Amino acid sequence: MGTATLPPPLTKKDFQTDQEVRWCPGCGDYAILSAVQSVFPELGIKRENFVVVSGIGCSSRFPYYMNTFGFHTIHGRAPAVATGIKAIRPELEVWVATELEVWVATGDGDALSIGGNHTIHMLRRNVGVKVLLFNNKIYGLTKGQYSPTSEFNKKTKSTPFGSLDRPFNPISLAIGSEATFVARSVDVFQGHLKETLKHAAAHKGSAFVEILQNCNIFNDGAWFSLTERDARSEHVMQLEHGKPLVFGKNRDKGIRRKSDGDIEVVQLGNGVTESDLIVHDAHHPRPSYAFLLSHMEHRPGFPTPIGVFRAWDDLPRYEDVMSQQIKDVIAKRGPGDLGKLLRAGDTWEVK
Numbered sequence: 001m002g003t004a005t006l007p008p009p010l011t012k013k014d015f016q017t018d019q020e021v022r023w024c025p026g027c028g029d030y031a032i033l034s035a036v037q038s039v040f041p042e043l044g045i046k047r048e049n050f051v052v053v054s055g056i057g058c059s060s061r062f063p064y065y066m067n068t069f070g071f072h073t074i075h076g077r078a079p080a081v082a083t084g085i086k087a088i089r090p091e092l093e094v095w096v097a098t099e100l101e102v103w104v105a106t107g108d109g110d111a112l113s114i115g116g117n118h119t120i121h122m123l124r125r126n127v128g129v130k131v132l133l134f135n136n137k138i139y140g141l142t143k144g145q146y147s148p149t150s151e152f153n154k155k156t157k158s159t160p161f162g163s164l165d166r167p168f169n170p171i172s173l174a175i176g177s178e179a180t181f182v183a184r185s186v187d188v189f190q191g192h193l194k195e196t197l198k199h200a201a202a203h204k205g206s207a208f209v210e211i212l213q214n215c216n217i218f219n220d221g222a223w224f225s226l227t228e229r230d231a232r233s234e235h236v237m238q239l240e241h242g243k244p245l246v247f248g249k250n251r252d253k254g255i256r257r258k259s260d261g262d263i264e265v266v267q268l269g270n271g272v273t274e275s276d277l278i279v280h281d282a283h284h285p286r287p288s289y290a291f292l293l294s295h296m297e298h299r300p301g302f303p304t305p306i307g308v309f310r311a312w313d314d315l316p317r318y319e320d321v322m323s324q325q326i327k328d329v330i331a332k333r334g335p336g337d338l339g340k341l342l343r344a345g346d347t348w349e350v351k
Contacts, residue, residue, distance in 0.1 A: 010041035017067045028187035028213025029058060032134060033065055035190055036103075039197045040068075043101070050101045053082045055110040058141045058215075059134040062105035076115025078104045079122035082129045086319045101201070102128070108135045112148040112168050123179040125318040126205040132197075133170055133208065134187075136215040137222045144218035156218075170210045171294040171309060175287055180205040180312040182290065184305065187213040188227050192238070192306065199308055205317050226304055239293070239307030244277035247303045254278075255296075263292060265301050282311040 015037040023029045040050065050068035054060035055078040063070025073081045082102045111119045111133050122129060138156070139145040145158035149170065153162035174182045181203040185196040193211065200207035212223045226236050237247035237255075245255035246268075254277040256266045266272050284290065290310040297304035330336070 012037045015040050015067050019064050021065050024217050026216040031187040035193045039194050043201050052103050053078045054105045057107040057110045059105050059107040079118040083127045104131045108149040109139045109147040120177045123177040123206045128317045130200050130207045133210050134213050136213050138215050138219035140215045174208040175290050179208045181207040182309045184210045237303035237305050239280050239305050241282040244274045244279050282308045
């Protein structure tokens with residue numbers, strides 16, 4: 001009996017196309033692309049079982065640069081197309097090794113403006129799709145208009161006297177949509193970004209990952225308060241399940257629960273220890289906890305959390321429920337006949 005020869009393991013190079021990558025030099029999209037191409041080979045999934053779907057925007061050129069199946073759709077409709085792909089391929093959802101991995105690459109404008117409803121409903125249905133939302137707080141492809149995540153009074157070409165809209169909080173939106181996995185990372189935090197992508201890939205339902213990125217042409221410095229070397233430790237807090245909420249250059253600050261249920265920043269020492277702090281629970285059953293974390297950075301003196309806010313693993317995926325419903329109906333009523341269906345009920349002839 002001969003010995004089967006296993007194919008060589010996939011590498012980052014297997015997910016790189018020969019197309020010229022056409023983003024502005026220094027764009028955060030390059031860092032995200034590099035992280036995704038590094039993570040995909042480690043997932044143990046065949047390259048032909050990946051599908052990368054996008055809408056419109058700088059982020060949405062992503063499928064061209066991934067050596068996988070891809071679909072560059074229309075503005076805001078990537079979640080709808082991705083839902084359809086997952087729904088019609090239930091036969092690929094038996095084993096992890098043959099799982100059809102559908103990833104959506106989208107931007108703050110694409111997913112939260114014209115695509116807002118599609119994003120919300122995909123998340124609430126718990127479709128097994130991974131959403132990478134590139135958030136640079138600006139419309140980059142259309143040359144610098146303010147976006148749904150731009151700060152209040154943002155002066156741009158479309159709002160020369162300042163925008164009047166309050167910005168969307170993508171993490172809060174995802175939590176409010178009952179997304180079962182919600183996380184955040186930063187384009188230049190490559191180690192953290194890759195780990196976050198791996199956590200998202202392991203999740204079976206909808207996984208929503210906000211990636212803070214820089215647009216060096218139209219909104220340069222949008223996240224410098226987090227990405228500058230001296231700012232990272234003082235203004236960023238990494239969420240780790242089962243560990244206390246600690247931050248600061250010397251890890252000497254933390255988040256404590258107040259008697260009224262609110263939270264506060266405390267200085268460790270003088271009787272205050274890590275045992276007094278909130279221990280992060282990504283599986284917390286109530287959305288109020290993750291929602292509280294999602295608004296933390298908007299409060300004076302509070303850090304910006306990155307990492308996994310929520311990971312619920314006990315809810316069924318939409319495509320699994322739909323597939324089971326179809327099987328149950330076929331078992332009860334038979335496979336059906338399309339010709340009979342088209343001729344059933346009231347019919348008429350147009351001449």
